[in-house]
Amino acid sequence: MNGMHPFRVLRAKPLWIASGVITGVLALLFAVLYVGANIDPAGHMKNLPVGLVNADKGAAVHGKQLNLGAQITESISESTAGGNKIDWKVMDEREVKEELGKGKLYGALVVPADFTSSVTALTSTTTAETPARPALTVLTNQSAGSLGSSLARVATTQAAESASLHIGKELTAQIGAQQAKLPAAARVLLADPAAVTVKDGHPLDSHSGLGLTAFYYALALVVVGMLSANVISGQVDHTLGYTHNDLGPLRLHRPLIRATRVQTLAISSTLMAALSLLMGTLVMVGAVGIMGMDASHLPLLWLYSVCAVAVSGIGALTLLAVFGTPGMLVATLVFIGMAVPTANATTPIQALPGFYRFLAEFEPLRQIAGGIRAILYYGAQGDAGLTRGWVMMAVGLVAAALFGFGVLGWYDRKGLHRIPVETEPEKNATPV
Numbered sequence: 336m337n338g339m340h341p342f343r344v345l346r347a348k349p350l351w352i353a354s355g356v357i358t359g360v361l362a363l364l365f366a367v368l369y370v371g372a373n374i375d376p377a378g379h380m381k382n383l384p385v386g387l388v389n390a391d392k393g394a395a396v397h398g399k400q401l402n403l404g405a406q407i408t409e410s411i412s413e414s415t416a417g418g419n420k421i422d423w424k425v426m427d428e429r430e431v432k433e434e435l436g437k438g439k440l441y442g443a444l445v446v447p448a449d450f451t452s453s454v455t456a457l458t459s460t461t462t463a464e465t466p467a468r469p470a471l472t473v474l475t476n477q478s479a480g481s482l483g484s485s486l487a488r489v490a491t492t493q494a495a496e497s498a499s500l501h502i503g504k505e506l507t508a509q510i511g512a513q514q515a516k517l518p519a520a521a522r523v524l525l526a527d528p529a530a531v532t533v534k535d536g537h538p539l540d541s542h543s544g545l546g547l548t549a550f551y552y553a554l555a556l557v558v559v560g561m562l563s564a565n566v567i568s569g570q571v572d573h574t575l576g577y578t579h580n581d582l583g584p585l586r587l588h589r590p591l592i593r594a595t596r597v598q599t600l601a602i603s604s605t606l607m608a609a610l611s612l613l614m615g616t617l618v619m620v621g622a623v624g625i626m627g628m629d630a631s632h633l634p635l636l637w638l639y640s641v642c643a644v645a646v647s648g649i650g651a652l653t654l655l656a657v658f659g660t661p662g663m664l665v666a667t668l669v670f671i672g673m674a675v676p677t678a679n680a681t682t683p684i685q686a687l688p689g690f691y692r693f694l695a696e697f698e699p700l701r702q703i704a705g706g707i708r709a710i711l712y713y714g715a716q717g718d719a720g721l722t723r724g725w726v727m728m729a730v731g732l733v734a735a736a737l738f739g740f741g742v743l744g745w746y747d748r749k750g751l752h753r754i755p756v757e758t759e760p761e762k763n764a765t766p767v
Contacts, residue, residue, distance in 0.1 A: 361664060365672055372676030376482060376686035382422040383685040385487045386431040386443030386474070387412055394452040403454055404446035407471075407498045411444070421490045422685075435476050435536040437719035438708060441683065442487030443474040443536055444495055454502060454528050471495040471529050474536030477546040478712040483683035484546070492531055499529035539712060540629035548628050549711050550680030553704035555622070556640055559614050560647025561670045564607065565663055567648070568655045571603045577753055596743040596753065600656045607648040615641030632715045639710060639724070643703045646728045646735075650699065653739030674700035702727035 344350060391404025412423045424440070434440045453469035473491045475484045503526045539546060573580040576591035594602070619640050622628045630636055647670060654669070655662035677687065677695035684695050695701050706724020713719035746752075 357661075357664065361667075364668060368672050368676055372687055372691050373682050376682050377420075377486060379688050380420045380486060380686040382419055383483065383486060383490070383683065384422045384424055384440050385491060386434060386440045386445075387423045387425045388428055388431050388443060388445040389425075390428055390448045391446045391450040392448050392452075394455055396451075396455050401451055401455070403451045403502060407446055407502070410501070411494050411498065421487075431474070431536075435474065435479075437713050437716055438476070438479040439719075440476060440487075440536075441479050441483040442476055442491055444491040445472040445474060447472065450529075454506070457506070457525055457528055468530050469528060470532050471499065473531060473533045475533060476536045478537050478539055478543075478708070479546065480680055480683050481545050481547065482681060483686065486683070486686060488533065492533070495529065495531045496527075499527050499531070502529065503527050537712075542627050542629040543711070544628075546712070547680065548622075549708035550678055550704050552618070552622055552628070552711070553643070553678070553700060553707045554675070555618050556615070556643040556707075557647045557670050557674065557700050557703060559618060560607075560611070560644040561651045561666055563610065563614060563644070564603075564648045564651035564655060564666065567603050567606050567610070568652060571599060571606065575599065575602075595747045596656065596751075597740055597747055599753075600652065600739055600743055603652045603656070604649050607652060608645050611641050611645035611648060614644045618644070630711055632710050635715055636707075636710050639706055642728055643706075646732050647699060647703075650731060650735045653735040656739055657742045670699060674698045677701055678704050680704055697727075699727075699731055702731070 387408050389402075389404040389408040391402055393400055393402035393404070395401070408425060412425055424434075426434070428445065431440065431443045431445070435443065447470065450469050450471070453467060456467075457469075473488055473495060475488050477484050506525055506528065542548070544551065569578065569580075572578040573587070574589060574592075575594050576589045580587045615637065619633075619637055623630045623633070623636075651662075651666040651670060654666045658665055673694050676682070677684070677691050677698045678700045679695060684692055684701075687695070702724050705720030706728075709716055709719040709721035709724070715721055
């Protein structure tokens with residue numbers, strides 16, 4: 336036996352270099368991925384979808400039909416002052432309600448039916464009473480994400496205030512000297528005639544985390560699947576006799592059962608698929624049953640949860656099988672590091688830098704969270720993200736199977752078999 340003291344391994348340069356490189360790169364990547372994605376959402380914002388509704392019926396003024404709502408919506412939709420940060424979508428009230436109820440809009444600006452008649456009433460000199468101030472309504476949508484809804488609210492509020500000031504200038508110029516005949520309060524309102532009111536366009540239940548429960552629930556499913564893959568991979572290796580299993584001071588070892596790499600992944604994936612029934616159920620029990628998260632469509636939520644854990648777990652098992660020990664770091668980056676900033680939850684995709692938008696197209700957490708959001712907030716509508724969630728999970732599962740079994744089959748054909756744990760080290764091996 337080598338009499339070298341164990342602490343002498345700290346003198347080994349390869350130990351320091353390998354550990355330093357791996358942990359350093361991991362720290363740098365997480366800092367860049369997390370902080371970089373959220374450092375300037377407003378600056379990176381591009382084409383944030385916001386509804387623009389003109390319900391104004393217009394009014395006859397001096398024998399001519401006038402529709403101030405049409406002027407407002409046209410000027411806002413054609414305005415280039417904000418660049419391409421906001422994608423104004425002109426639609427009617429029914430359409431905007433449907434789009435808010437699918438999470439496809441982060442907010443909306445609505446011009447009410449009596450807007451023109453209310454504004455022109457401010458110029459009336461036939462009454463001493465101050466007419467009611469017209470209002471423009473800003474609709475928010477926290478279900479699509481609190482930050483995205485906030486960005487949309489700021490943009491729509493600014494557009495509404497700008498429109499009100501513009502209309503005020505036109506009205507003041509039109510009536511000219513007649514301003515002196517108006518009530519004092521009406522003259523004040525004339526410069527800025529429209530009030531801006533903010534309402535929730537798609538209200539959520541109180542236990543919905545302000546629109547974040549879908550994200551955290553999806554994150555729980557992905558993390559459970561990824562961490563369970565590490566556990567299952569280790570337990571399968573131990574059961575096959577390829578590794579020891581330490582329980583406190585005890586070290587357990589089973590007789591070797593030789594298995595190819597493909598067989599090992601098949602065994603692990605089968606175990607993961609079966610245990611996903613348990614894990615998906617318990618995640619739902621913990622979130623809904625114990626913590627009281629608002630949820631409907633419970634059978635569908637359960638099925639989706641089970642499938643999400645299975646797909647995440649099998650994907651992580653594939654990375655572990657193909658890359659070996661570094662596979663867990665790769666899985667952490669894929670399922671957590673690159674996934675959380677691109678999940679379209681805390682920060683909308685439209686407010687991310689271009690690289691992150693690219694990642695969001697295939698990162699698993701974004702796809703899974705979209706389906707969960709549709710189930711929890713949007714009545715399980717397919718085009719609210721549920722269909723995309725199912726399709727992308729299926730694509731991910733197929734991709735993992737093709738990649739994993741393809742690479743491992745090549746390993747097996749090349750004779751790159753796993754070395755059993757009881758294999759003795761070479762006698763002439765150089766000590767560390």
